[in-house]
Structure formats: C-alpha cells, structure tokens
Amino acid sequence: MEQTDDAQEHSPKPRPVSRWTKLRRRLGWLTLFSLLLLSGCGFYMLRYGALPAGAIMQSTQIIDSEGVVLASVQGGVNRQIVKLADISPWLVKATVAIEDRRFYEHAGVDLHGLARAAWVDMRHMSKQQGASTLTQQLARNLYLSHERTWTRKIKEAWYAARLEQTYSKDEILELYLNQIYYGHGAYGAEAAAKLYFNKPAKQLSIAESALLAGIPKGPRYYSPHLHPEESKARRQQVLEALLETRQITAQQAEKSAAKPLGIRALPEEQVSAAPYFADYVKKIAIEKLGIDERLINEGGLRIYTTLDARVQRQAEAAVKQGLPAGESELQAALIAIDPRNGYIKAMVGGRNYRRNQYNRVFASSRQPGSSFKPIMYATALEQHAITAATRFRSEPTLFYFDGNRQIYRPSNYNNRYFNGEIGLRQAIAASDNIFAVNTIMQVGPEQVIGMARKLGIHSPLNAVPSLALGTFPVSPFEMASAYSVFAGQGRKAEPIAITRILDAKGRVIYEAHPSTTEVLSPALAYVTTHLLESVFDRGGTGHRVSSLLKRPVAGKSGTTDSDAWFVGYTPELTTAVWVGYDRGRPITSTEAHRAAPIFAHFTEAALADVPPSSFPMPEGVVSATFDPATSLLAAPECPAEWTTEVFLSGTEPTETCALHQDKAGGDPADHGGGGGGRSWWHKFRKWW
Structure with missing residues (x-):
C-alpha cells in the first residue's frame, strides 16, 4: 500500500491547458463552423440565389396606322427579339457546333474546357484562353463586363450555373441568339439576318447560317464587308464543325461552301420612311409622355402612330415634284392632319433629311x-x-x-x-x-x-x-x-x-x-x-x-x-x-407660286381612294340672294347680277332692294322694299 501511495505521489500531474491552446481550439471550431456556414450559403446561393436583372437592349419600333414599321430607334443598338422557333435550326446547330459542342452536356461551365484554359493561361502567364460556354457568354453579356480577370471569370461561372438552373437549354439558346453581337450595330440573329441577307432569321440557309455563326468570335475581323476572305475562311471552319458533329453531310458541306451568298450591301445611312415624323414621335414620347430616353433607345418598345405610310409617300413625292432640283436651297414643309380626330397623317420637315434634320413644320x-x-x-x-x-x-x-x-x-x-x-x-x-x-x-x-x-x-x-x-x-x-x-x-x-405604346413584353404603357x-x-x-x-x-x-x-x-x-x-x-x-x-x-415670283401645286398634287394623291364629299351644311345657316350693289335682298327689278350667299342665321339681309324698284316705277311696298322685305318675291326666295 505504501508503494502504491508513493507511486501515486511521484506520478506526473496533467499539465494545465494554456490560454493559447484554448484559443487555437476555439479558432479551429470557429473556422470549421464558418466553412460549413459558407458552404451552406454557397450551396443555397447556387441553388436559390436570384439572378440580377439582365439588360437585353433592343431597338424601339415606330409603326404607322396600318402596322408598317416606319423606323427603328436604335440608340446604337439594332435588335429585334424573336422566339427560337423563328430562328433557322441551321443557325442554332452552327452556333452550338462552333462555340460549344458540349452545350447539352454541361451545367453551365465546361470543367474540361476550363481546366484546359487554366493550364494554357498558366503556361503563358496570361489570361488569353477563353473556353467559355454559350451560357457563360450569355452571362457575361447580360450581367458582366468583358474585362479578363479571375474575379469576372468566377462571377461568370456562378451566373452561368444559375442560368442553367433557371432556364432550359432551348431558353438559354433563345436568349443567347437574341443577345450576341454580329457586327455593324446588329445584335441578335434577326437583326443580323436582315442586315446581311435582307431576310428574317427563320429563312437562313446552311451557308448563311455558317457565315453568321462565325462572326461573334470577331465581329469586325470576320465581317464579310470589311474582311471578306477571313469571313469566308471562318464560314468554312463552321461548316467543318457541322460536319464533324454530324449535323450536315459532306455533300451539304461542299455545296454550302461553294454557294455564293449575295450579301446585302450596307446602307450608307439608315433613314426611316418618315424621318422628320420619327424624330417628332421620339420627342413627344420623352418630353410630353414622360418615357425615359434610355427606354426609348434600348427598351424594345413598339410605338403605334397615326401616320399613314402611303399618304406620307405622296407628301414626299409632292414636295419633291414642287421643288426643282436646281433650286437646292429652296425648302418646304408639309403637314397633313385628319380634322375628324387630329391624327397626323403625313409630315415633311424639309426636302432632304440626310442633309438637314431641322423640322420646318414647327x-x-x-x-x-x-x-x-x-x-x-x-x-x-x-x-x-x-x-x-x-x-x-x-x-x-x-x-x-x-x-x-x-x-x-x-x-x-x-x-x-x-x-x-x-x-x-x-x-x-x-x-x-x-x-x-x-x-x-x-x-x-x-x-x-x-x-x-x-x-x-x-x-x-x-x-x-x-x-x-x-x-x-x-x-x-x-x-x-x-x-x-x-x-x-x-x-x-x-x-x-x-396612339399607344407597348413595352418589350407587349404591355400597354400609354394609350x-x-x-x-x-x-x-x-x-x-x-x-x-x-x-x-x-x-x-x-x-x-x-x-x-x-x-x-x-x-x-x-x-x-x-x-x-x-x-x-x-x-x-x-x-x-x-x-x-x-x-x-x-x-x-427673298423668294421670286415663281417661287411664290410653288406652295399651291404641292398642296393640290398631295391632296388628290392622298385621297385617291376616298370618294369626293361636300362640306355638310349644318343648322344655323341660311342662304339669301341679294343685290351686291346694295347688299339688300334682290327684287325682280334688280339687275341680273344677283349674288347668292350663305349667312349665319339672323345675319342675313332682311330688307329688299328699293333702288331699282323706284327706277322701274311702282310702289315699293308692293315689292316689299323699305317695308321689311315682305313681298311675294322675298317670301319665295326665303322658301327656296
């Protein structure tokens, strides 16, 4: 027992835990808790975090009374949003083949492509490798800048993952094909198809689709207008990608490569069908209706107007005909209004909008x-x-x-x-x-x-x-x-x-x-x-x-x-x-007579389909025949130069002319002269 006690007395006592150790343990637990919390938040944000509002800029259309598009207010952006069903399937296939072949397999970020890009970037000590999926490109265009930083890349990946969780693959493709830039101010497939081929995106052929699909990688470098050879080579690259992914046959690829495309020439300047009127509409929308100017320029509004495109053409033709080419400085203005409702049907603010945008109508x-x-x-x-x-x-x-x-x-x-x-x-x-x-x-x-x-x-x-x-x-x-x-x-x-304005979703914001x-x-x-x-x-x-x-x-x-x-x-x-x-x-005597012919030519042309109609006589108007020499009601003895006029009821002459009655002889009273105009002749004329 004594030995046991001695052993116990001499056994080492446990060392007390230092304050530093306790602090380290607490920090460890706190770090673990923080990591778990961050992981949980990250998972929640990835799964349920809301995407920021994306800004898809699109042009506003100004439309005439018959549904004809008069102008597009672009603000630097030419875009018309369309459904995926209204885009050629060849353009969809070509875009996927050349930009993101694993589009239908990844969840927004292609890890294989990302690893490859990172390896290349590290080897070259730069951030030059892209490897972005279509979804990442869409996320970048919608929510981010185009700076090449790892911070942007991380955000891009997160947004891409959320896009994949929020939308179907077809919806992502639709967003992408309406968002991507195709050069020369054209954003989206519809605007690009009309710019380059003067047709809707739905009608694009394999060859045309291959050309468009190749442009977004370098809109300027692969422009068929600026660099036709590079554009042709890029089109061939897209056709080969389609062939490799078995979207087309070798025969189709060969035929499409040899097919001339007939690319539409770029217009020198986009001028609307009624440019002075389009400017006026934009001014009214902003200054009187309170529509934000940025929304006008980029919001994809549809502004329905009172103007008639056919009548507008007649107005422009009448002004052109009325101002000889040799008198280049002589100007004109014309405005036509339907008096029944106040609708402006035509507006010409000058003879040449390209040279001078000043609207002389105002x-x-x-x-x-x-x-x-x-x-x-x-x-x-x-x-x-x-x-x-x-x-x-x-x-x-x-x-x-x-x-x-x-x-x-x-x-x-x-x-x-x-x-x-x-x-x-x-x-x-x-x-x-x-x-x-x-x-x-x-x-x-x-x-x-x-x-x-x-x-x-x-x-x-x-x-x-x-x-x-x-x-x-x-x-x-x-x-x-x-x-x-x-x-x-x-x-x-x-x-x-x-008359009314619709937003990009078709909702009425003004009527x-x-x-x-x-x-x-x-x-x-x-x-x-x-x-x-x-x-x-x-x-x-x-x-x-x-x-x-x-x-x-x-x-x-x-x-x-x-x-x-x-x-x-x-x-x-x-x-x-x-x-x-x-x-x-000063105008010359000849120039002083230019306005009336413009009016006459325009009026008849504008109303060519409208039957002639008289101005209806309302109540409160009376007709009276009087002797212009005396301004009195005509008597039978008055000269033949009688005048028949209309008067506001109560202002017409009531006395019959007595001057010629006296000269003819007879009693003025017999003819109503000087006696209030009560002769049979006056009664007959009043009844007539």
Missing part, C-alpha cells in the same frame, strides 16, 4: 401672310361685324389706330386694286388687303387674337391692324391645327402622333384617348368654309391649281417677301404647305 419664324385672314374673317363673322353682304372699297387707304396716334398704310400685291366696292367673297378670292384691314378695324385685333388662341395658335401676336395680313410668325403645324377646326365643323381635335371640343359653331365653320371655296374660282389665288382638284376643297394662299403658303382642307384632310429659304432670303 418653325415659328415664318409670317403666314394672307393665309391668316380666314382666322380674322371667322372672328368678324362670329361677332357679326361683317357678313357675306358687307362691302368695302378696294383702294389705297390710310387707317388710324391707337387713339388716332398711329397710321397704317397697307397695300395690295403689286399695288393692284379694284378701285371700287367689293364683297367678302371677292376679297377672299383675290386676297384683298384693304378689305382685310377694314374688317379687323371693325372687329378689333384683340378679338382676332382670342380666336387664334381658340383655334390652336400659340405664337406671339400683337393687337395691331397688320395682324389681319399675317405679319406675325407662326408655324405650319399651328396653321394646320387652326384650319382643321374649320374642316371639322367647328370641333377642335388636338393633333396627335402616338391615347383623343377627343374633340366644339370651339366654333358648326354654322360659323361652314360659312367660313363656303367663302374659302371661292379661292379656287376664276379670279381666285388658287384658280391655277383648280384643274388638279377633283373634289370640294377650301383653302387660302399666303405670300410674303420670303414665304409662300397654302393651307387648305377637305372634310377628310387638312394640309399646310410652306415654301421658302431657311435664312429668310
């Missing part, structure tokens, strides 16, 4: 001249200041205004006057300035400005007598808007260009709801229109083009030292035409 620096007079006359008719029976002398006249402190001396074109009294219809047809100024002095320029504002003219206007002659600049857009109210029977429809507002009585609009039809009668300023028009038309010309206008309309179409020089250079 240039508010041009005096409208006499084309402004109908606005003034409509004001006077509405205020009962004048009627169709009103007469003023056409002769040089001084007008005093501003409390008789100022004098205005208007003159007629070439100082031609009738030197006698004329009526309103004759004054409008001949564009008599003296009659116009007499009228504005009767109604007041402030009232005319109020009318202009109601009709849609917002440019600055001063309340002075010269306003009657169109001395304050306005734009063709404003003039077409104003005249559309006359054509629309007094109803104003705000001009619109966009127009056009409406009209009555700003003039239908009767006033009709009386004004009826008077403006006389412009095309003999002696009218539009008579020289009357033979070109096969339908009822109303309108008014306007000429200044530097501007020529014609604004006119039918019940279906209002058109404003301006001709002149950008810098306000």
Whole structure:
C-alpha cells in the first residue's frame, strides 16, 4: 500500500491547458463552423440565389396606322427579339457546333474546357484562353463586363450555373441568339439576318447560317464587308464543325461552301420612311409622355402612330415634284392632319433629311401672310361685324389706330386694286388687303387674337391692324391645327402622333384617348368654309391649281417677301404647305407660286381612294340672294347680277332692294322694299 501511495505521489500531474491552446481550439471550431456556414450559403446561393436583372437592349419600333414599321430607334443598338422557333435550326446547330459542342452536356461551365484554359493561361502567364460556354457568354453579356480577370471569370461561372438552373437549354439558346453581337450595330440573329441577307432569321440557309455563326468570335475581323476572305475562311471552319458533329453531310458541306451568298450591301445611312415624323414621335414620347430616353433607345418598345405610310409617300413625292432640283436651297414643309380626330397623317420637315434634320413644320419664324385672314374673317363673322353682304372699297387707304396716334398704310400685291366696292367673297378670292384691314378695324385685333388662341395658335401676336395680313410668325403645324377646326365643323381635335405604346413584353404603357371640343359653331365653320371655296374660282389665288382638284376643297394662299403658303382642307384632310429659304432670303415670283401645286398634287394623291364629299351644311345657316350693289335682298327689278350667299342665321339681309324698284316705277311696298322685305318675291326666295 505504501508503494502504491508513493507511486501515486511521484506520478506526473496533467499539465494545465494554456490560454493559447484554448484559443487555437476555439479558432479551429470557429473556422470549421464558418466553412460549413459558407458552404451552406454557397450551396443555397447556387441553388436559390436570384439572378440580377439582365439588360437585353433592343431597338424601339415606330409603326404607322396600318402596322408598317416606319423606323427603328436604335440608340446604337439594332435588335429585334424573336422566339427560337423563328430562328433557322441551321443557325442554332452552327452556333452550338462552333462555340460549344458540349452545350447539352454541361451545367453551365465546361470543367474540361476550363481546366484546359487554366493550364494554357498558366503556361503563358496570361489570361488569353477563353473556353467559355454559350451560357457563360450569355452571362457575361447580360450581367458582366468583358474585362479578363479571375474575379469576372468566377462571377461568370456562378451566373452561368444559375442560368442553367433557371432556364432550359432551348431558353438559354433563345436568349443567347437574341443577345450576341454580329457586327455593324446588329445584335441578335434577326437583326443580323436582315442586315446581311435582307431576310428574317427563320429563312437562313446552311451557308448563311455558317457565315453568321462565325462572326461573334470577331465581329469586325470576320465581317464579310470589311474582311471578306477571313469571313469566308471562318464560314468554312463552321461548316467543318457541322460536319464533324454530324449535323450536315459532306455533300451539304461542299455545296454550302461553294454557294455564293449575295450579301446585302450596307446602307450608307439608315433613314426611316418618315424621318422628320420619327424624330417628332421620339420627342413627344420623352418630353410630353414622360418615357425615359434610355427606354426609348434600348427598351424594345413598339410605338403605334397615326401616320399613314402611303399618304406620307405622296407628301414626299409632292414636295419633291414642287421643288426643282436646281433650286437646292429652296425648302418646304408639309403637314397633313385628319380634322375628324387630329391624327397626323403625313409630315415633311424639309426636302432632304440626310442633309438637314431641322423640322420646318414647327418653325415659328415664318409670317403666314394672307393665309391668316380666314382666322380674322371667322372672328368678324362670329361677332357679326361683317357678313357675306358687307362691302368695302378696294383702294389705297390710310387707317388710324391707337387713339388716332398711329397710321397704317397697307397695300395690295403689286399695288393692284379694284378701285371700287367689293364683297367678302371677292376679297377672299383675290386676297384683298384693304378689305382685310377694314374688317379687323371693325372687329378689333384683340378679338382676332382670342380666336387664334381658340383655334390652336400659340405664337406671339400683337393687337395691331397688320395682324389681319399675317405679319406675325407662326408655324405650319399651328396653321394646320387652326384650319382643321374649320374642316371639322367647328370641333377642335388636338393633333396627335402616338396612339399607344407597348413595352418589350407587349404591355400597354400609354394609350391615347383623343377627343374633340366644339370651339366654333358648326354654322360659323361652314360659312367660313363656303367663302374659302371661292379661292379656287376664276379670279381666285388658287384658280391655277383648280384643274388638279377633283373634289370640294377650301383653302387660302399666303405670300410674303420670303414665304409662300397654302393651307387648305377637305372634310377628310387638312394640309399646310410652306415654301421658302431657311435664312429668310427673298423668294421670286415663281417661287411664290410653288406652295399651291404641292398642296393640290398631295391632296388628290392622298385621297385617291376616298370618294369626293361636300362640306355638310349644318343648322344655323341660311342662304339669301341679294343685290351686291346694295347688299339688300334682290327684287325682280334688280339687275341680273344677283349674288347668292350663305349667312349665319339672323345675319342675313332682311330688307329688299328699293333702288331699282323706284327706277322701274311702282310702289315699293308692293315689292316689299323699305317695308321689311315682305313681298311675294322675298317670301319665295326665303322658301327656296
């Protein structure tokens, strides 16, 4: 027992665990726990982590009222997204064969290819080996930059794995073939097929598919336009890959290699079917509808518009015909609006968009001249200041205004006057300035400005007598808007260009709801229109083009030292035409007559399929026959030169002419003269 006790007394005692050892153990457990946690998080992220939002840029399409694509707003990107079923299977097979033969076997990252690439990179001490799968390339294009770093490579692999878990192989191929760059601004198979072969991707042959599949590796180097020999060699390489993967036979490969492709020449400049209108649509979408500019440029929107491509072609043809090639600096603008709904049907902002993109339709620096007079006359008719029976002398006249402190001396074109009294219809047809100024002095320029504002003219206007002659600049857009109210029977429809906008997924993000507002009585609009039809009668300023028009038309010309206008309309179409020089250079007498033929040629061509129709007479309009010498209702004894006109109800003459009754003898009362116009003749004419 003693020995045992001694042995126990002398046995070594266990050493106490040091603080350092405890710390190491804790760190070890913590490291193990962290590794397990990171592994778990990594597995969770790999399995369930959300992919970032991918940015597939695609061009926005501007579409006319009949579904015709007018333009693509690319913002540097030409892309049209299509389904995989709408891409030639030969392009799919060629792409897989040359880019990623193990595409259907790997899970996003080809480990064999990755190991080989790493070995090559280490040997050369560089990051020059690619070995990216199609899925990795897609991940890079969608989510990453193209810098060659290991960090990017790791992210690329992770995104590729998530893509494989999220999408099927066919969905990945569809994304890839809509995303990849094919050179010359074309992104995706559809844009590339149209760029190089002028056909949809669905119709690509084996040879065409082989050429396209070879381009993405070096879009510039393998461009058939820039390097045709290298492109041909690359196509052969793709055909061999197809042959090696047994996608085609040797006979097909040989035939495709020898087949000439007929590659489409690159256009010098992409100009839309209606370039000035396309620019206007983009501006409206951004500035008025609040659509983000980047979304317009890259979001693949579909913007449906009011323009009619056929009518637009007729407008461009009329402008081209009306401006001789030798007068290269002479410019023109044309805008056509459907007065029934405000739809802009055609827009020409100049004679050559490639040379000058300035849209003269909205240039508010041009005096409208006499084309402004109908606005003034409509004001006077509405205020009962004048009627169709009103007469003023056409002769040089001084007008005093501003409390008789100022004098205005208007003159007629070439100082031609009738030197006698004329009526309103004759004054409008001949564009008599003296009659116009007499009228504005009767109604007041402030009232005319109020009318202009109601009709849609917002440019600055001063309340002075010269306003009657169109001395304050306005734009063709404003003039077409104003005249559309006359054509629309007094109803104003705000001009619109966009009917609806769809996003890339087909969802409606904007839809127009056009409406009209009555700003003039239908009767006033009709009386004004009826008077403006006389412009095309003999002696009218539009008579020289009357033979070109096969339908009822109303309108008014306007000429200044530097501007020529014609604004006119039918019940279906209002058109404003301006001709002149950008810098306000004076126009010649020949150039002053260019606007009317453009209007006439365009109107008839644009409405070729529309049967002629008259302007309907509404309630509130009466017709009366009167003696122009007296502006009183005609009596049987009056000379044969009677005039029949339309009036706003209540403004027509009510007294019968007594002048000729007295000369013929007899009792004026028998004929209604001076007695309120109650003769049998007056009753008959009123009934008629």
